[in-house]
Each structure stands twice: as C-alpha cells, then as structure tokens.
Amino acid sequence: MCEKRPMLELKGVGKTFNRGSVNEKVALKDFDLTVEEGEFLTVIGGNGAGKSTFMNVVCGTYPVDEGKIFLGGHDVTRLPEYRRAKYLGRVFQDPMMGTSPDMEIQENLALAYRRGKVRSLMPGIRKAEKEFFRTQLARLGLGLEERMTVKAGLLSGGQRQSLTLLMATLKKPDLLLLDEHTAALDPKTAAKVLAFTEEIAAENKLTTVMVTHNMADAIRCGNRLIMMQEGRIIYDVSGEEKKSLTVEDLLERFRASAGELSDRMILS
Amino acid sequence: MGFLSALPGAIALGLIWGLMAIGVYITYKVLDFADLTVDGSICTGGAVCAVLVTAGVNVWVAMLAALLAGAAAGLLTGVFHTLMGIPAILSGILTQLILWSVNLKIMGQANLSVSARTYGVVISQLEAGWAILILFGFVSVIIGLLYWFFGTELGCGIRATGNNPNMSRAQGINVGLNKIIGLMISNALVALAGALLVQYQGFADINMGRGAIVIGLAAVIIGEALVNLICRNFAVRLAGVALGGIIYYIVYQLVIELGMDTDLLKMLSALVVAIFLAIPYWKKRYFSGFHRKKAAKEPPAPPPEGGETAAQEPPAAAPLQGGQSDV
Numbered sequence: 001m002c003e004k005r006p007m008l009e010l011k012g013v014g015k016t017f018n019r020g021s022v023n024e025k026v027a028l029k030d031f032d033l034t035v036e037e038g039e040f041l042t043v044i045g046g047n048g049a050g051k052s053t054f055m056n057v058v059c060g061t062y063p064v065d066e067g068k069i070f071l072g073g074h075d076v077t078r079l080p081e082y083r084r085a086k087y088l089g090r091v092f093q094d095p096m097m098g099t100s101p102d103m104e105i106q107e108n109l110a111l112a113y114r115r116g117k118v119r120s121l122m123p124g125i126r127k128a129e130k131e132f133f134r135t136q137l138a139r140l141g142l143g144l145e146e147r148m149t150v151k152a153g154l155l156s157g158g159q160r161q162s163l164t165l166l167m168a169t170l171k172k173p174d175l176l177l178l179d180e181h182t183a184a185l186d187p188k189t190a191a192k193v194l195a196f197t198e199e200i201a202a203e204n205k206l207t208t209v210m211v212t213h214n215m216a217d218a219i220r221c222g223n224r225l226i227m228m229q230e231g232r233i234i235y236d237v238s239g240e241e242k243k244s245l246t247v248e249d250l251l252e253r254f255r256a257s258a259g260e261l262s263d264r265m266i267l268s
Numbered sequence: 269m270g271f272l273s274a275l276p277g278a279i280a281l282g283l284i285w286g287l288m289a290i291g292v293y294i295t296y297k298v299l300d301f302a303d304l305t306v307d308g309s310i311c312t313g314g315a316v317c318a319v320l321v322t323a324g325v326n327v328w329v330a331m332l333a334a335l336l337a338g339a340a341a342g343l344l345t346g347v348f349h350t351l352m353g354i355p356a357i358l359s360g361i362l363t364q365l366i367l368w369s370v371n372l373k374i375m376g377q378a379n380l381s382v383s384a385r386t387y388g389v390v391i392s393q394l395e396a397g398w399a400i401l402i403l404f405g406f407v408s409v410i411i412g413l414l415y416w417f418f419g420t421e422l423g424c425g426i427r428a429t430g431n432n433p434n435m436s437r438a439q440g441i442n443v444g445l446n447k448i449i450g451l452m453i454s455n456a457l458v459a460l461a462g463a464l465l466v467q468y469q470g471f472a473d474i475n476m477g478r479g480a481i482v483i484g485l486a487a488v489i490i491g492e493a494l495v496n497l498i499c500r501n502f503a504v505r506l507a508g509v510a511l512g513g514i515i516y517y518i519v520y521q522l523v524i525e526l527g528m529d530t531d532l533l534k535m536l537s538a539l540v541v542a543i544f545l546a547i548p549y550w551k552k553r554y555f556s557g558f559h560r561k562k563a564a565k566e567p568p569a570p571p572p573e574g575g576e577t578a579a580q581e582p583p584a585a586a587p588l589q590g591g592q593s594d595v
Contacts, residue, residue, distance in 0.1 A: 059438070085440030092434070100431040103424075111428055114421055115440045121417075124424035167439070 005073065007207040008035040008058065008175050013067030015053055015231075027053035029231040031067065035175070040201055040208045040222030044215060044250070050231040051211045055179050058209075060084045072174035086116030089168030089206075091161065091181040098164030101153025105144060105163065108152050109133045112167035136166055140196065158189035162196060169200050176201065178210040182217075194221065215247045229257055271525045276396035278521040279514055283403035284465050285483050286513025287410065289491070291457035292484030293509050297492075298418070299430040299450040301349075304360030304481055306458045308367030309341040311477035313459025315374040318382045318472035327390055331463045338459020339452040341367060346448030371474055378474040382466055389467040399468060406464070407510045410457065415503040417453075426450050458484075482538050487512035489544040 013031040018024050027050045035041050045051050057064050058071075060081035069077045071087040092098050099108050110125035110133075130148065137145040140162045144155075152163065161181055168176060178197065182190035198221060201208045212218050218225055224238035227250070234257050237245065288310060295303035313334035320330035341363055348359035372378065384392035391399035417423045428436045429446040436443050458480075466472045491512030495505050520537075524530060 081437045082440050082442050085438055088438070090438045092438075097432070097434050098438070100428045100435055102431045103427060107424060111424055111436075111439050111441075117421075117440070119421040119425045119441070121420045121422055124419050124421050 004036045004038065006034045006070070007037050007039075007072055008033070008209065009068075009070040010034075010054075010058075011068045011070075013057060013069065014065045015057055015062075016065055019065075026231050028057065028064075031231065031233070033226070033233065035207055035209060035224075037207055038205045039224055040198075040206075041210070041224045041226065042218040042222045043209060043211045043226055043228060044213070044218045045228035046254070048230075049228040051228055052179070053231070054228070055177060055209075055211055058175075058177060059088060059090060087174040089115075089171075089173035089176045091164045091168050091176075091178050093180040093183050095157040095160040095164070095184055098167065099152040099155075099160050102151055104149045105137070105152055105155075106130055106133050106148040108163065109136070109167060109170060112170050115171050115173075136170065137163075140166065156189075158185050158193060161185060161189075161193050165193065165197060165200065169204060169206065172204055172206070174207065176206045176208040178208065178212075180211050180213060183213060197221075215250050219245045219247065219250070227253060271522060274521050274525070275518070276400060277393060278517040280391070280393065280396050280399045280403060280468060281465075282514030282517035283400065283407055283510065284461050284468060284513075285517065286487055286510030287403070287407055287464070288458050288461035288480065289484040289487030289509045289513050290407075290410065290414070290506055291454040291461065292481065293488050293491075293506065294414075294450055294454040294457070296485065296488060297430075298427055299447060299454075301356050301430070301447065301451070302360070303342075303345060303451060303454060304357060305341055305345045305363045305367070305451070305455055306360075306484060307477040307480045308364035308371065309338045309455040309458045309477070310462035310465070310480045311371045311472070311474065312337050312341055312367050312374070313462030314466035314472040314476055315371045315380070315462075316459070317463035318380045318466050319374055319376075321382055321387050321389065321467075322380065327388055327467070331390070331460060334459045334463035335456045338462070339456040341459070342451035342453070342455030343448060345455070346444075346451040349451075350444035350447055368474070375472060375474070380472045381470065382472065383470055384467070391464060391468050392470065393468050403464065407507075411503055411506045411510070414453075414506060418502060422446075422449070479534050479537070482534070482541050483513075483516065485545070486516050486537060486541050489541065490515050493544075 010031055010033045013028050014026075015028040016024060016026050025048075031050075031054070043051055043054065056062055058069065060076065060079060060083075064077065067077075068075060071084065074087065076084050076087070090098070100111065103111070106125060110129060113129065113133075134145045134148065137148065142159055142162060144159065144163065152160065155163065161184075165181070181197070182193050185193060194217060197208075197210070200206070208222065210218075210221065212221075219242070223242065224236070225242050225245070226233050226237075227235035235253050288306070292303070292306060295301045295306075316337045317327075317330045317334040320333055321327055325333075344366070345359045345363040348354045348362055349356055352359075354362070382389065384394055391402050393399065418427060425436065425441045426446045426449060428439070429441060429443050430450070433443050436446070462477070465476065488509050489512070491505065491508035491510070494511060494515075495508030498504075520533065523533065523536075528536075
C-alpha cells in the first residue's frame with residue numbers, strides 16, 4: 001500500500017447563520033472530515049442538514065466561524081474563493097452557473113485551463129490548446145468538438161454540465177466538488193453525466209466529493225458515503241460495507257436519527 | 269442646405285461620442301455594470317486637458333493626463349463597489365458627485381476656453397474634415413487595442429467576470445480586481461473622449477458631461493442593432509458602437525434642422541433610450557413563446573374548457589395557471 005495523503009481536511013469547523021437572532025441556524029457544528037487522495041465520497045442528508053454549507057465553506061463562498069480547512073495539505077481557511085480555485089474543480093447544481101454563456105465553448109475551456117494561474121497579457125487561447133480541447137470534447141460524445149466556437153449559452157443543460165465537468169477536470173484539481181450536479185437534469189441525461197463523472201474521476205484518480213439527493217446514486221458511486229444531519233456526520237461508511245448498502249438501509253438510518261426526510265429524497 | 273453643411277460637424281461629434289460610447293460599452297455590455305461615473309469623468313478628461321493645454325503643456329501630454337485622470341475616476345468607483353460593497357449604480361453616482369467638485373477645482377472656474385487659434389490642439393471644429401480624419405484614426409487604434417486586450421488571458425477573465433461572476437470565481441478569477449480594471453479602462457476612454465471634445469468645441473464646461481451616459485447608451489444600442497445581425501466579432505461590434513455615435517449625432521442634427529425645440533432634446537434622447545432598453549425585456553417577456561410553451565407542457569390542464577384556451581390566453585396569465593396546477 002502506498003502512503004495516501006489527505007486531500008481535504010476539515011478540523012472542528014463551525015458555521016452559524018444569523019448568530020444571536022431568532023433565526024439563528026447552526027449549519028455546521030464541530031465538523032471533522034478527512035478525505036484521502038483518490039477517495040470518491042458521496043454526501044447525503046435531508047434539507048438543512050448542512051450539505052450546502054459544507055460545500056460552500058470548502059469553496060470559500062463564506063468564511064467559517066471556527067476550525068480549519070486544508071486542501072491538498074494547504075491551509076485555505078482564510079483564502080478567498082478565487083484563490084482556493086487553484087485546488088478545486090467545481091460543478092454546480094444549476095447548469096447556468098458553471099459556464100460563461102456569451103463566451104465560446106473553447107474560450108470557456110481556455111479560462112478553465114488557466115485556473116490558479118496569474119492571468120497575463122498573453123493570448124487567452126492558443127492554437128495548440130484548441131487541438132487539445134478538441135480531443136477532450138470528443139470524449140464527451142456530444143459532438144461539441146465540432147462546435148467549439150459556439151457560445152456556451154446555446155447548449156442544453158446536460159451539455160453544459162458535461163462541459164462544466166470537463167472544465168473542472170481539465171487541469172487536474174486536488175479536489176473535485178460536485179454539488180448535486182445532476183439534480184437539474186432529466187433522468188436519462190443525468191445518468192449520462194454521472195457515468196462520465198465516474199469515468200473521468202477513475203481515469204485521473206481524482207479525489208471527489210459529490211453531494212446528491214439520490215440515495216441510489218450515492219450508494220452506487222464512489223467508495224465512501226457520509227450522511228449528514230444538523231451540521232454533523234451521523235453515518236460514515238466505506239469499502240465492503242458501503243457496497244452492500246441498500247436504499248432501505250439508508251432510510252432506516254434516517255428514521256433512526258429522527259431526521260426529516262425531504263420529499264425529493266423519498267421520490268428519487 | 270443647412271443640414272448638409274452641418275453634416276461634417278455631426279460626424280466629428282459622433283465620432284467623439286462614439287469613442288465615449290465604446291467606454292460605456294465596456295462597462296455596460298462587457299462588465300454588466302451600469303456605470304454612471306462617465307457623466308463626471310468625461311468632464312474630468314476635458315478639464316484636465318483644457319487646463320494643461322492653456323498652461324502651455326503639449327497637447328498629447330495633456331490628453332495622456334486626461335486618460336489617466338479618467339482611469340483614476342474608474343478606480344474610485346471600482347473601490348466603492350468592490351471594497352466597500354456599494355451597489356454599482358450608487359458607486360457611480362457617488363464618484364460623479366465627487367468629480368463635480370474635483371472638476372471645478374481643476375478648472376478653477378465653471379468654464380474654460382481653449383481657442384484653437386491660440387493653442388496647439390489636435391482637432392478643432394474650425395476644420396471639421398481634418399478632425400473627422402484624426403478622430404477616425406483615434407477610434408480605429410483604440411478598437412484595435414481593445415480587440416487585442418479582450419483576447420488576452422486577462423481580457424478573457426474580465427469578459428467572464430461580467431458574464432458569470434460565479435463561474436469566474438470558481439475558475440480562480442479575481443472578480444473584484446477585474447471589475448476595477450474594466451472600470452478604469454472604460455473611464456480612461458471616456459475621459460479621452462472628453463479631452464477630444466474640449467479641443468473640438470474650443471472650451472471645457474462643468475456641465476459638459478450631464479446626461480453623457482444616455483448618449484453613450486444610445487450609441488451602444490444603435491450600434492448593437494446595426495451590427496448584431498451581421499457579425500458578432502468583438503472589433504466589429506465596437507466599430508458599430510462608434511457608428512452608433514455618428515448616427516445619433518446625424519439624427520440629432522436632423523431633428524434640430526426640422527425645428528425641434530432644443531430644450532426637449534435631452535428628454536427625447538432619454539425616452540428613446542428607455543424604449544430601446546425595454547425591447548430585450550419585452551421580447552423575453554412576451555415574444556419568446558416561453559410562457560405559452562410552459563403552459564402547454566403542464567400535464568393536467570386545469571380549465572375544464574380544455575387546454576387550447578389556456579394556450580391562447582395572454583402570456584401574462586400563463587404563469588399563474590402553471591402555478592395553480594402545481595398545487
């Protein structure tokens with residue numbers, strides 16, 4: 001066994017919204033989590049369990065109240081969102097959010113290819129890169145390699161999520177963050193995007209964290225699963241035990257912890 | 269006859285305002301930032317140029333100084349917006365007001381004459397034909413520079429910032445810094461236009477920037493309407509904006525020739541711009557077919573008379589029905 005290093009570490013992270021008011025909401029409480037290199041972690045939990053807050057504090061959308069966050073071994077607790085991007089590849093729930101609609105597909109890829117680099121007065125996209133982008137786009141099997149100069153805004157939701165996924169992984173990130181990235185897609189497209197996600201994660205041995213509402217996906221994908229509730233991890237399972245999980249098991253866990261099940265989870 | 273003889277003057281003025289409108293284009297279209305600083309920074313550019321030229325400084329140096337003064341104004345607005353969290357419109361208004369005092373202090377009076385007969389200026393309305401030629405050169409060079417810049421890594425980052433700030437941050441782009449850079453470039457161009465305007469008309473005036481944003485927007489809108497259908501190339505679109513400025517001034521001249529009360533011109537300009545700004549909204553709201561499609565797609569058609577009536581109802585009512593069937 002080779003030595004694995006932690007790619008994401010949260011140590012004693014706490015986040016409370018509207019502190020001191022009637023609307024006070026503890027979103028994360030003394031939250032500890034370590035994700036090892038190459039691990040594919042799925043995160044489930046009901047509404048208000050703290051999944052989104054967890055994602056957002058990792059990205060740096062808002063600062064934490066207490067605790068520390070490490071990405072790829074670097075302390076990023078105080079880094080603003082754009083500087084953490086160096087370590088992160090992200091795909092959002094909303095297909096609109098991951099691409100720049102008025103820019104060409106290849107320009108979007110070129111932007112992503114420079115993630116974490118200082119943006120200079122050199123050309124925004126080079127000839128040699130275009131060929132590389134073409135081969136990468138061809139892998140999606142969507143024919144986008146023939147439409148590289150088309151504006152990203154003209155793509156469908158599924159195409160955009162696939163493109164965003166490609167952008168997130170074009171430059172290998174220390175951590176790939178997927179925030180319910182198939183939730184806004186129709187089932188067929190969602191399955192396709194998810195399949196590509198697994199393929200690309202496996203091929204590049206990406207450390208991945210995927211938040212999902214779909215329990216079946218959460219069980220099938222990845223090699224570790226955590227369930228969150230009220231800002232804590234209430235269930236953490238990996239390896240053989242995870243493989244043998246069923247949706248019923250997870251539902252049972254929810255009930256046991258008296259968790260509120262969201263309609264979306266039951267329906268999915 | 270009067271109109272024809274006024275035509276060169278209108279074209280020259282149009283080119284100057286076209287240059288100013290290119291500045292507006294950068295904030296309004298590229299950065300998606302409605303920047304009202306321009307009403308002040310165009311005057312700042314004019315004031316700096318006028319003061320320096322009348323003090324005997326070389327006119328090119330004076331124009332460079334005007335350019336830098338404009339960039340400083342943009343920097344201030346950018347700082348208000350990004351570091352102090354003030355909404356875009358308000359940041360611009362604050363800077364505009366600050367510039368009012370600054371401009372008065374620069375000039376030392378409300379009005380400063382820069383006679384082409386006394387001072388070495390680059391363009392003057394005394395020689396409108398020559399002015400058109402020089403301005404054409406100015407506009408071409410600036411479009412070329414901007415085309416190059418917005419193709420660079422930094423420039424692409426600025427475009428992405430205006431287009432999708434969330435995505436930009438996720439790609440490691442410093443959104444705040446990019447907004448400031450964009451505002452500085454925009455206001456630098458606007459101030460340069462102010463410097464050219466002062467030379468052309470032969471005086472700087474504290475009121476010369478009033479309503480500049482409306483003229484700039486008008487030029488941007490006309491330019492977009494002209495060029496959008498033909499070509500989406502960035503340089504061509506900028507050229508379209510400059511052309512928009514020219515058309516604006518030709519129409520302006522024409523309206524004056526027809527005997528329109530000049531007191532009403534600003535009001536008319538603003539109303540025309542308001543309507544053109546509304547068109548994309550109306551298009552989306554009433555003509556995209558989105559609402560009708562959505563109503564038709566809704567599986568259980570609630571009205572007992574059948575789904576056809578639902579599809580034919582005014583679009584405004586359609587979302588309501590969609591809402592009811594959801595419940």
